Every structure is written in structure tokens, then in C-alpha cells.
Amino acid sequence: MKIKYRIPTDHIVLRNLTMPKNINANGNIFGGWIISQIDIGGAILAKEISGGKVTTVCMKNVTFIEPILSGDLLDCYGRCIKIGNTSITINIQIWIKKLCSKPFGKYYCATKAQVVYVAIDRYGNKRNLLPMSII
Template sequence: MTALDDDKPTPRGELTIQVIPLPSDTNANGDVYAGWVVKQMDIAAASRAGRISRGRNATVAIDRMEFLSPLRVGSQVSCYCELVDIGRSSMKIRVEVWTLDRSASTPRKVTEALFVFVAIDEHGRIREVPEQ
């Protein structure tokens, strides 16, 4: 990003999933539960990890997460994934969540976190990630 782009932040990574939270995903004020957001992030990161590892994988860690702004019911929620590091059997994937509110014209960032996955075989044992 250049100095000219600093006032217009954009998502990093590949758009992996887009969903719209329903009233059942929110509290009494219409704000989406944090757990629902984490679930969507884990689904997105697992999808990316599955493509990288060409098979089954498991979440082993989620790095610190901080919510920058609330999500409202009916907003379009987008998860962007970026491979940060790959080890012998592990993958670190950054997930950014952006939202586009129904009445807004520009998206805003909600949160991000680093998810760590390991590739596993059909018996649930750790396996190597194939070379990319």
C-alpha cells in the first residue's frame, strides 16, 4: 500500500466466503454474536487450508482477535484469507472480515486473526502438506 492508499484501506488476501447474518445470529440489539463471526472465519480459513493441503485439516490455534466495529444483521460479511506461512504439516492463514452494511457504499473492516491448521490424514494423524 502506498501513502496515497492509506485513507482507503482494502482487504488483504483472497475473497473466500460471503454470508449475510440473520436475526438468529444476533443479540437483542441486532449486533452479530462474536462466536458467529469466529465460526465464519474458521470455515473460510479451513476452506483455504484444504485447498493448500489438498485434503483434510484441523484448526489448532487462533491468534488474538480484536473487534474494530460491530456487525449488524443483514450486512454482507466477507472473509478474505491470505497464506502467511507454511510448514512441514502446518499452515498459518490470516483471515480478515469486512462488512458492507445495507445503507453503506463502502466496506469496513471488522476484525482479523491468524488461524493455524495442520494437515491430517483419514485417521486424524498429522501428515505433510504437499509441495506447492
């Protein structure tokens, strides 16, 4: 029987291999490290959209759905859902491919979040975004 998995449709913005140095006391990848990957991936997309520097304003609705283990391949997918005068809101999904544990090759969504970034100038002040299309 062939197993079917749902595949993400958003843009891949970051790919990383989880490492033993990032595990918590339970043996899973530490949630703080996962949040850092969410922030990095979202910032990459926000920078592309804004054409410059951005800073993180807030993370909303961070949901840890499934555990992530050392040796899993982490794919970070992002989708812009809103562009304001100075802000950009990005939905992020963390997908995992099992490379070192069973079921080998399983691909699943492990974490979701929404991150708001603000475009800033070289002095760290908010800057207006020109009308633009969503990537």
C-alpha cells in the same frame, strides 16, 4: 465529496449475509458466529493449499474492530502466511458491506484473526505437506 475506502488485497474465501438469528443481547452479530465464519473461511483456504483435510489448532490475535449488524454482507478474506511441515497459518480479515443500515454501501474491516491448521489424513493423524507454493 466521494468517500474512499481501503480495499482488501487477500483472497476472498467466504461470503455470507448476516441474519437476525445471529444477534447478541446488544443487537450486534454474536462474536461466536463471527469466529465460526473465520474458521470456515480459513479452513477453505488451508484445504486448498494442503490438498486434503485440515483441522484447526488455534486462533491467535482475534480482534473485533467494528460491530456487525444483521443484514450486513460479510466477506471473509484469507492469506497464507506460513506453511510448515504439517501446519498452515492463515491471516483472516472479515470485511462488512452495509446493506441494511447507514452509511449504506460502507465497506470496512470489522474483525481480524490468525488461524493455524494442521493437515490430517483420513484417520485424523498429522500428515506432511509437500513443498508447495502459497496461493
